[in-house]
Amino acid sequence: MGLKYIEQIKSLLLFVLVFLSITLTFSIWTYKPDYDPLEKQKPPLNVSFEKKQQLADVVKPYRMVFHEKDTWRGTDRYEEMKNMLNRMHRWRISNMTLVSKNANAYKVNQLMRDADNFTLFFPAEVPYAIFQNILPTVDEQPKNLSFNKMILDWGRIDDSDELIVFFANTANGQLYKAKVHVDSQDDFYKYIIDKSHSLERYIAYARERGNTLYLPAQEEKVMQYTYLSSSSSIDKFKNALFTMPKRVKSSIDDTNFKENYTDGVSMMTVNTSKKTLDYVDANAVDNLEKTNKSSLILNTFNFINEHGGWTGDFRYEDVDTSNNKIMYQLYVKDYMVYTDASVTSTAIETVWGETRIARYIRPYYKLVSVPENETVMIESGERAIEEISKQDGVDINDVEEIRPGYYLSTNERPNVFILKPTWFYFINGKWKSLPLVPSAGGEQVGLE
Incomplete structure (x- = not known):
């Protein structure tokens, strides 16, 4: 009797084992991890460079x-x-x-x-x-x-x-x-x-x-500043901008002073000579939806604030709703700062996608003051108008605004920026500066 039931028990155990094997195999084949799609994940918000702004x-x-x-x-x-x-x-x-x-x-x-x-x-x-x-x-x-x-x-x-x-x-x-x-x-x-x-x-x-x-109405004494340019960590930008920083691969192009970072969806190009970066989220760029001005300002402001990206006194300067673009301009001592594009950038440009940043172009340096400043004179507004009117091809009636500001330039010393005060005028959608002349010990600048 015992031997008879042993064979039946063996058959039952074999059936159970086969059933469990099939069930386990099916579970492995059909298992889907509970991950958010890569393009929908948000960058980590615990990476911060500078203090947040209001x-x-x-x-x-x-x-x-x-x-x-x-x-x-x-x-x-x-x-x-x-x-x-x-x-x-x-x-x-x-x-x-x-x-x-x-x-x-x-x-x-x-x-x-x-x-x-x-x-x-x-x-x-x-x-x-x-x-x-x-x-x-x-x-x-x-x-x-x-x-x-x-x-x-x-x-x-x-x-x-x-x-x-x-x-x-x-x-x-x-x-x-x-x-x-x-x-x-x-x-x-x-x-x-x-x-x-x-x-x-x-x-x-x-x-x-x-x-x-x-x-x-009168000429004014203004400081000319010398600054060291201190670089912010590129790794911090990588950790702040990419969804999964550990998956990011990098390549270096020494010939063009560029470093490229990508996770297969987004790319960040760093120009180590100009100390600028250009981040693009390919999925977000393909899904631009027209956004009202208030939302554009709030979304881009919050985005920069989340990673403490205010590495200087950047202020809201321009809006382009047709391209979802907001620009924030660098200021020093309440004067706007401009420079030649071949030197570096003095602005943060943002393009907002459907729900997140699509493009982010900015400098990654910080200005560190050094005790090499001097006082110079900037001419009166009336004199500035006279000189602007003398510029080739300029009709003063076409000038939309005139403002004092700083022109950022370099000298023979590495990582040194000189901020020279001068007059800027806005014409045909661009800011232009009056020609600079050498300055020393109170000599006038900004006018020839």
Whole structure:
């Protein structure tokens, strides 16, 4: 009897083993690890170069001009604007209405000239949804409102504790008007108007066409700076930008001073001579969807903030919604910094994809101050206009703006940058500088 059942037990055990083997084999063949697709994974956010910034640190006016009793005063120094802007946090705006959809330069010039007011100038269109962090709105804000000039008229404040504010967009002609309630009339005069009387005198240069140019009336002493360029770690950028840094392969092209990094989907090209990098996410580039200005600014700002990519004083400078592009320009001591493309870059350029960065072009150096600075003179705004008018092929009526800034150059010493102050003018979509002349011990620069 026992032998009879032993054979049956063996058969049963064999069947169980075969069944388990088939089940295990099928499980191995059909197993799919629970990974997110490579292109959908986000870069690690724990890689940080510099401290994070607030949006107000990056979106700033470049000029403030006061008009009072036919006198113009102003500044390009943000430190002189800062205290006044901080007072504006206490104000409240209401009754926003559309005045015009096609306000031309003459209309905006007239608003600035006809009353006691002050104007904030921004380098590019600022969506009101971004700016309301500075000037809160009581009522519902208009959709798609953006501006590059903010004009505050205080002519009626003695009667009502209210200002009239105009938001002018010289790019699309939109002009909005609203009321601003100040917290204290006395404080407004004390901290805004009285403080403005210490600002330098400006001139208002009206032209046959185009916006009026507002520039310092006198020449000014400005520092010329010498900096060492300290390189940020390329490995940190690799770890911040690539989804899986350990899978990234690199190659070196010594002939062209380039290093290439790729994971098969994204690529980062590093120019070790210019100290710049160009990161491209191929999948994101193929999926660009038009995004509104507010989202473009917030998305690119947050992207740079996540890895602490503010390796200098970079500020919002330009927007191109047709290509989802935002540019942040390097500033030093409140002056914009430009250079020749053959030397390096002084801007961060971002292109936003559907849900993430598509392209990221930037310098990876940091400026380290050295005690080799000197004081030089930069000419008055009126003299700058005269010299710009003399440049070949330049019609002063075609110049959109004139600003002081620094031109970055190199010398015979490695890793040394010289920042020379000069005048820049914006024409045909580009900034150009007046020709530089050698400077030494207070000699004028920026004009021939």
